[in-house]
Amino acid sequence: MESLDLRVLADALAWLQAGHSATLFTVVETWGSAPRPPGALLAVRGDGLVSGSVSGGCIEDDLHTRARPAQELPTLLHYGVTQDEAARFGLPCGGSLRLVQEPLHDTAWIAELLQRTTAHQLVARSLDLASGAVQLHSARRDQAMAFDGQTLTTLFGPRWRLLLIGAGQLSQAVAAMAAALDFEVLVCDPREEYALPFATQVQRVDGMPDDAVRALQPDAHTAIVALTHDPKLDDMALMEALTSDAFYVGALGSQRNQATRKQRLAAHFDLGAAQLQRLHGPVGLRIGARTPAEIAVSILAEIIQVKNAATAI
Template sequence: MRRLDLQVIDQALRWSKQGHPLWLCTVLATFGSSPREPGAMLVACQDGEHLGSLSGGCVEEDFLDRLRQGEFAKPVQQVRYGGQGNESAARRVQLPCGGSLDILVERLEPSVSTVAYLEMFHATLLGQQSLIRRIPLDGRAAYFDPNESPGPTILQEDGIVGVRVGPALRLIIAGISPVSEACASFASTLGFEVIVCDPREELCRSFAVPGVDVVAMLPSSFILSGGCHAATAVVALTHDPRIDDLAMIEAVRTEAFYIGVMGSRKTSQQRAVRLQRSGGLSAEQVGRIAMPIGLGLGSKTPSEIALAVMADIVRVHRGQPRDAL
């Protein structure tokens, strides 16, 4: 989860500032079935305390056991688990799923440069801009480059591993409704940073989904103030055009990767006309809006609608066309 990545770097920063050496592990590649994707991270201290995940548990257990025994002393090294890894038969871990994965292990000594490196990482996960984290395999210091174009998460070239790093996935929910509550709960579980915006203060005070930020202001104002980046999804879920339409008008002017609004097909057709006539949007801008929102699951209840919404957001984030489902 992208939110878990942020927690990993938070912990790494705390340990480094406390003077602990730490090991930052990143999944580089997976082969066959594997529970985590490239870019997943784990940070650990030598006593075995750790945060994050590389697999379903078997890899972590072996890695932490070896770390306690004093292995992984090099500044940077790659390790393969499962398959035909280069570990001895006694060390090799066979993943229950039958797959294998390559892991990059960085040993980071407590220093001013390590803190600066982790703070840049942390700021990138919270910020508006994506970067490429470059880790030389010969032990030289890692550094960051601008990420000027989309591409695979992991890049390997000329003895340097590149890992694309970007803001944590964000979901802005425009307006509070029963669907909003279910959607916020699903999104939080999926690792999104969730922000609920509604100008009605009494509804904001009663909205109680753990881990969700509630902002008592018009969603359109929050979006206009810079609330969206390229890893943001915006959904309007109230059936109130005073909230939903204004949010859509501002959202289509951002880099948000998903924009959607709840409503029937007839309501959506009327909204499309209204957004062009009164909102001044172009046909291209209106075309960015998913309306009706979500996958066509035949949803009826708030939870079913929220499931359809979040499934569609995940589909778009993963680059899966609707006709591939």
């Protein structure tokens, strides 16, 4: 589940708490070309205000109409079942969608789900279409969204996090782009000369890099990148990151520097071959990047590539 969809639930919760009615639409199945994947969310407030997307704009107008007046129980919707209907709603390449329309009445499950995902828990939400009852359970990383025609189970994962070691010019560029990609961005740099503030959506982490990594308790939704080019700082972070559950660990430096770094980590921090193999370096995809912004693009492109490969398993 993308954190953008968690934002949809946060908006719906705020609407309900303010006294509005709200309807939630969830993509449960797609055929052919579909702009949004199963699990994507759209919330429609009683006055027509929307949050999220389920089709890239193709069927949203029709969903506005369906959301008013609000229904009492969840229902199943089909779009693009025929070629004529696909053309009518502008679904690309004859694609078709199946969605669940769900009137929202209870705020308790939304608040609990948001609280648990903020605490970096992976949560499964089960909706019974016959009664509208919702249950929340702890989920596993190998679990997938499921719909049997009666019960819809969707996964809500914690927000993807990126910890940057170093607060220089390159880190500024990486942090800005990562925030735009909806990562939770954290920066650690104990050097006083790099104490300039970051954007408001970036969190500074106090202390030394190794302490910062341990305090973060990296999980499979966490990426860590060392960008100081100072072995005294980068190595401290890497020795902790490479033994953690972080899905991506990278470090700035040439191939020669990376070879030297791995020798140093093996000799002084007792890291094994399997752990050292996890280190991405030189960090980023090879796109001929030269400027800090271009290097930031290459780094985030590689992080996204690894992230998407991991979540596709």
